[in-house]
Amino acid sequence: MRYPPNQRIASSAIKVWKIHGLIYSIILMLITTGLFITAWLFEWSYWFGGLSLSLTVVIILLSIILIPPLRWRRWRYQLYDQEIYIQHGMIIVKRTLVPMVRVQHVDTKQGPILKKFNLANLEVTTAATTHEIPALSETEAEQLRDQISILARVEQDDI
Amino acid sequence: MTFEPKRLHVAAIIFIFLKTMKETLLLLFSLIIIFGREQFFTYLLIATVTVACSIIIYSWLSWLRFTYSLDQNELKIERGIIIRKKRTISKHRIQSIHLSQNVIHRLFGLTQLQIETAGSDMNVDAKLTAISMEEAHALRNQLKFDQQNQDVTDVTDTYDYDYILDNQVPKYEASYKRLFAFGSTSGGFGVIVSILLFGISEAELFIPDAIYQSTSAWLFAQALGTLIALSMILFILMWLLGVLGSIIKYGDFTVVRYEKELYITRGLWEKKQLSIPLKRIQAVGIKQNIIRLPFKLATVYLEVAGGEVDQSENMRTIIFPLIKKSEFQTFLTTMLPEYQHTITEIHPVSRRLFYYQWCLLLLGASVVLTTTLLFVRPFWWISGLFLLVGSIYCYLDYRMAGVHLTKQQLTIQSMLLLSRETVFLKRDRIQALELKQSLLQKRLDIATMRTSILNNFIGRHYTVSGIKQSIHNDVTDWYSYRSDYSLNQVGIDLDIESKRE
Incomplete structure (x- = not known):
């Protein structure tokens, strides 16, 4: 784990995460408007609405503009014959090593937004942990999945 | 062996009754608490009797x-009053068979037999609540050692005390x-204290008002000295109860090492x-809580895969309740020579961990200080308290942490909920290894x-903070399988691309 892994995830991941952020922000904006309307109707204090508004602005800034590119920059993975090497995390960088002999199964997952961008998540499960590599291009995810499942076939000891 | 379906021993009715009773007791109690007034008394009595009767019939x-039968290769269980459930457990799937006897079992010379399989579904396992001892031993031998005519040297005896003494196991x-x-x-006993306090607060409902009032009046009339003495007595009582509880649970604790398994017997009551x-x-x-640490005492436990072996103590299996640290080396070499005793060689972690955490703490304390000064000025001292407690915690965290690596095993020591835990890990039992580092930590x-x-x-995760990059690199090199084998050697065709065509 001296060097970071060399493969990046698909760059359209940034767009996907931005859309996720947008959805959250829309929900927050609705709540904020709701608060302002109730405050106006029932003559409550506008404090709550104001607080909620500032919170929404901060979250929009973070989740749409700041975090997605940073997150993408950090996300890397590398596949060896014997192990999977993953790096992620923005402030705290996490590097994980999963030996092939420990892999129990691999899945690919795809939601509606990912499908729109022809992306898929790859999920690797061991007896104790689950690791996800998000937003790989569809073909790559499938290829990786097949490859890992072949590599994981190496004779396993008990658990 | 029998091929005929068999019923459990008749005493099983008692167990089913008690178990169902235990489950409905909470409901009954809440009914009593809600409707526990005199005018409802008859209804309540009728309801209780009806419930009890129906449970007996059930x-x-x-x-x-409920019947079970043993076939050549499998154990079949049929149960269910209206909806019949049939379960077949193949002998090859059986991981382990446990026997346990509580007081009622011992009264009739019975035992409970529990079978665990490798599946990840807890309900797959079978439980025979009450069968006779001979039947249980016969079943166990049949299920365990029948597969490929493994030499059947009367296996029942291997769990016998005399056998153990004779063979120097x-x-x-x-x-x-x-x-x-x-x-x-x-x-x-902290737990018992809280249960008792709850009991007292609830007892208010049942004790007649006059008695309650006179007692509390008397209590308040006493001098401070008497009150202190009273609470001391109460405290000692609690402590004795705690001791009694663990003696009942772990009394007659014996752990025996066989060639391929550890065998534990324990419990006075059950x-x-x-x-x-x-x-x-x-x-x-091994785990040492903060009270045991100064006395150099520790509990030895195992992390075991699959099957509910011992649900208590944080899903771990205790293999020795209390051991002196000086004795632990001998214990490990005799009972589990597969693991090395490396406690004396554990490297402490970098002192920078303490400085780093303390700086974070200082930051937190100053936030607390500003908020208290802004909103609740008289409570400014809270930040001081926060800093003090936090500093002690950080220091303990730093002092207790450590790692050690040998060719066969990784030893990790760290603090978890004010206990020091030292765990010995084998390379092929670690499912994944992760390194976490913030940018500042990287600098440090x-x-x-x-x-x-x-x-x-x-999954269970063992974490240790404050290790140096060089040590971490060693651990990674040790853990990485990259140099272990090449795939050509193992004989795996890697040409996936060509296969996909």
């Missing part, structure tokens, strides 16, 4: 409709002195026997390492 029916027993110390330092196949052991550890050359292993059916 227990009898469940017993009547490695064995450890916990003395009552030890169990007494175990109970006194377990901190378990006798439990468990056998743990060595290949299911994921890690060995410290990192957090997290290893994941399997405990029962879920």
Whole structure:
């Protein structure tokens, strides 16, 4: 784990995460408007609405503009014959090593937004942990999945 | 062996009754608390009697409709009063068989037999609540040693005490002195205190008002000295109860090492026997809580994969309740020579961890200080308290952490909920290895390492903070399989691309 892994995830991941952020922000904006309307109707204090508004602005800034590119920059993975090497995390960088002999199964997952961008998540499960590599291009995810499942076939000891 | 379907021993009715009773008791109690007034008394009585009667009938029916039979290769269980459930357990799937006897079992010379399989579904396992001892031993031998005519040297005897003595099988027993110390330092009596306090607050409902008032009036009239004495007595009583509890639970604790398994017997009230196949052991550890630490006492436990072996104590299996640290080396070499004793060689972690955490703490304390000064000025001292407690915690965290690496095993020591835990991990039992590092931590050359292993059916993670990058690199090199084998050698065709065409 001296060097970071060399493969990046698909760059359209940034767009996907931005859309996720947008959805959250829309929900927050609705709540904020709701608060302002109730405050106006029932003559409550506008404090709550104001607080909620500032919170929404901060979250929009973070989740749409700041975090997605940073997150993408950090996300890397590398596949060896014997192990999977993953790096992620923005402030705290996490590097994980999963030996092939420990892999129990691999899945690919795809939601509606990912499908729109022809992306898929790859999920690797061991007896104790689950690791996800998000937003790989569809073909790559499938290829990786097949490859890992072949590599994981190496004779396993008990658990 | 029998091919005929058999019923459990008749006493099983009692167990089913008690178990169902236990489950409905909460409901009954809440009914009593809600409707516990005099005018409802008759209705309540009728309801209770009806419930009890129906439970008796239910227990009898469940017993009547529960049968088991042993086939050449499998155990079949049929049960269910209206909806019949049939379960077949193949002999090859059986991981372990446990016997346990509580007081009622022993009264009739019976035992409970529990079968665990490798599946990840807890409900797959079978439980025969009450069968006779001979039947249980016969069943166990049939199920365990029938597969490929493994030499059947009357296996029943291997769990016999005389056999153990005759054959000098490695064995450890916990003395009552030890169990007494175990109970006194377990901190378990804190739980009893809270239960008792709850009981007192609830008792208010049942004790007649006059008595309650006169008692409380008397209590308030007493001098401070008497009150202190009273609470001391109460405290000692609690402590004794705690000791008694652990003696009942772990009394007659014996652990025996066979060639391929560890065999544990324990319990005064409910006798439990468990056998743990060595290949299911994921890690060995010792735990010292803050009270035991100064006395150099520790509990030895195992992390075991699959099956509910012992649900208590954080899903771990205790293989010795209390051991002196000086004795632990001998214990490990006799009982589990597969693991090395490396405690004396553990490297402490970098002191920078403490400075780093303390700086974070200082930051937190100043935030607390500003908020208290802004909003609740008289409470400014809270930040001081926060800083003090936090500093002690950080220091303990730093002092207790450590790692050690040998060719065969990784030893991790860290603090968890004010207990020091030292765990010995084998390379092929670690499911994944993770390094966590913030940018600042990278500058300081410290990192957090997290290893994941399997405990029962879920993952358990052992984390140690403040290790240097160089040590971490060593651990990674040790853990990485990259140099272990090449795939051509193992004989795997890697040409996936060409295969996909």
